[in-house]
Amino acid sequence: MMDAGRHPKIKVLAGSELKSVSGYIGNFTAVVRQKARMVSSACTSCGDCVEVCPVSVPDEFEEGLGTRRAIYKPFPQAIPSLFLIDPDSCLGSNPVACGKCKEVCGAKAIDYAMRDEEIVLSVGTVVVATGAEPWDPTPNVEYGYSRHLDVLTSIEFERMLSAGGPTGGHIQRPSDGKEPRSIAYIQCVGSRTQDPCRGMTYCSSFCCMETVKTTLQVQEHIRGVKQTVYYMDIRAFGKGFEGLYTRSRADGVRYVHSIPSSVTRDAAGRLLCRIADPDTGELREEAHDMVILAVGVKPRTDSDAIQKLFTLSRTEDGFFLESHPKLKPVDTPTGGVFLAGFVESPKDIKDCVTQASAAASRASILMRKGEVTVEAITSSIDPGLCTACGQCAKVCPFHAITVDKEKGTATVVEALCQGCGTCGPECRFDAVSLRHFTDEQFFNQIDAALEEEPEKKVLAFCCNWCSYAGADFAGVSRMQYPGSVRIIRSMCSGRIDERFVLYAMEKRAGIVLVSGCHIGDCHYIDANKSTLTRVEKLQERMRAAGLDVGRLHRRWVSAAEGRRWADTIQELADRLPSVDPAEVSKAADWARDQRVKYEKRVEKHREKRRAPKPAMAGSGAGGAA
């Protein structure tokens, strides 16, 4: 910590929040708002101001176990090592009311008029290490955290153990200040539960070892103390952890494989943990002087803001999604942005440090090279056809399209574009195209696939990352399914234009399948939401035209769901014989009408554009290849 504060190459911007981030890999511009400390760098850390401040509020750093003044230093070793004024509790913004600290400050460092400052940073890479929040056990009412003073969280207990903490390192019951003779720990509070009120479904992974470590510390603090750990599993997974756990047991700490159902207080002020005996199942209450709740962690409440700022994805549990769980564990879908620490998932200190070094290394690889190659498969917009309606920009998951209403055109920032192609299908005037996955290429593939016996075929559009990979997995696992399916690959299911589906109908495909990643798993953040909307819309239109919607399907298949893929194809192939040729003809006619209408509209638009503004033709930079 000290090293970071003193390093000539590190500028610490504490009390600062990210306001906005723009740009792309190698070229980010971040706006940071630094809160006014109201104490300038002239501060000598003498502490005279604290002596005279009349305000006393709970100290956040001490988890509320101690108090601080309105002018304070967060903790003695804080970096930056400056005092600051908490504007919410300070009386001094009106000097008539107080102003005592300003009077005593010899360095004249206090300035109530100091204002928040905005700082603009230009950086090539970003490491997101925003951490997680400890679980607040108030909703776990059975443990009486808010009823009994002597029930503490593990974090609060850490402060109590610290020599620099609110009790000077003496363990004492908050209710009467006495040294406890018996301490109980309840594990997995806020972790490993299916009840969202009681916590998170995952294992927070550090709490077991934190408790084990704490029991050994307490053993040194209080001679002859009795300690009991109530647990469901002790996860001593890391290097040397099992040894530490064994030592704790050998030192006489009692480990009981049973989670208490409640903590109550008896007349004598002792805390009763109600448990079922792990061996006999017999019910009993065990009395302790203090109960420590080993709380897990949850994703930070400001994760949404961070997610938006850097266009990141999150896993189901709310932590940020890495590019690849094994091979790119610190990269994110946004180039140049890396993850370190709890923000990716809960872990222990060593793993945090390892991951941070990995993220730093990944970032420095980019910077060392000095330049970076960006995705070749990107979208482009033909300015001659674009009307600046902005539909494409609306669906772009990477905010890579900028719309200039005045110039009347939209442009793709190629360094931001990841090539999902979900913008294309939004365009009504055929102005958007995706390199390497052009409309014509798709049409050609559909033609070839449906040249012979189209009614006997299932034409499947699959995204590269999930459903195509799921079909690969079915192959690797040798799962047998009917040979009537023909797969057309795109990078993202968001690329699948309704015109492709209509063309397949026109070419008399028996059944059409549009397949992609499950919602939330999309490799282009949420481009597959557009897929969902588009297929549903098209189905609605088919229904309105009196057509059989059973010939158009949308299924999500993940890369691991080979079975699901094989079953889906089996199910659709089984439907093929019942597809009525008359229905196929009717749909083909309808689809042809739709195509002709579209082509007429685009042709008309083209002519209109061509006629009055011949000057536009020259400004085709970045236009369609």
Place this chain on the structure above:
Amino acid sequence: MSGLAAKASNCMQCNVCGAACTAGPVNGLRPREVVQRAAAGDPGLADGPEPWKCVTCYACASQCRAGIDVAELFYELRNEAARRGRIPDAYRAVAKQVLASGCAFPVTRNTARMRQELGLPPFAVSPRGVEELNSLCRAAGLPDLDRHPEAPVDAGAPGKEA
């Protein structure tokens, strides 16, 4: 039963159900053991006294970390026992009472007097109501209450601590 057995296999054996159980101290019920046996697919589970020891207070279900509805598991076990004709006499008597009168508890002379004192009309379920109740129970698959098991069913009477 298979659905709940599958769910029961999510059990992490944390024992919080046992610590929450209100019947356990009285009749020795060990919900964790029952969940474990259900997960293992123990076919004899429905024949034993355990299904009938539960008082269905749902304390276990409300605290279960693994999201297993333990109390529902007990209902499932009872249904299975009933299908096998293994209904304890006390439960059989209550069921017969319900089918005959429409009430789980008989309307005694004492009840009638209290109603009269409170100015309430005399109470009885109408014959049509009783008939409807009977046909509903038949449709829901209530087994023949006169088919008795060969061995008497142990319902785990109070004080029967293991």
Place this chain on the structure above:
Amino acid sequence: MNAPQEEKGREPRVGVYVCQCGHNIGRVVDCEAVAKYASGLGGVVHASTNRYSCSEPGQNGMVKDIVEKKLDRVVIAACSPRLHEPTFRKMLETAGLNPYLLEMSNIREHCSWVHEDGKTATAKAKDLVHMAVERARLLEPQEAATVPVTQAAMVVGGGIAGIQAALDLADQGYQVYLVEKEPSIGGMMAKIDKTFPTMDCSI
């Protein structure tokens, strides 16, 4: 490396390679028949089978063909592009072609491994190759652009992970901005008293 502009409008010269992948494809799919079928498709000037396309001799043979027969689009019917597309793109570069002029047709994971019946599998493989050829005919060379990288990093969050990342980057000489919401860096870590295994103070 770029397909020159004057090539536009000229009918592309497609080369098709049907990989047997040892027995993986060859046991089920009649690869010779597929290659013969491919040679009749529009734009195809060369079609042959390969025992193992990804092997050294397999690649060398294709490179030789590309150069000698002036192929400018390559279709490889083999395994999943998710497996070997990068391999064959590199091969195209070796042969002097833009790597994006490659199209793979998945006749292993999506065909020979999932359809036991040889007749069905061969018919499907023909269709898949046909589709790949039709797509390949329209492939264009693509160039990945490069952008400069600013020599500075921002670390968001000043807990243990953020501090470590900042130090590692700064020690390499990069300017680092460590942005922390709270008035001091340190995060959760600073609150912890002693840490395993050294039992030293966390600050």
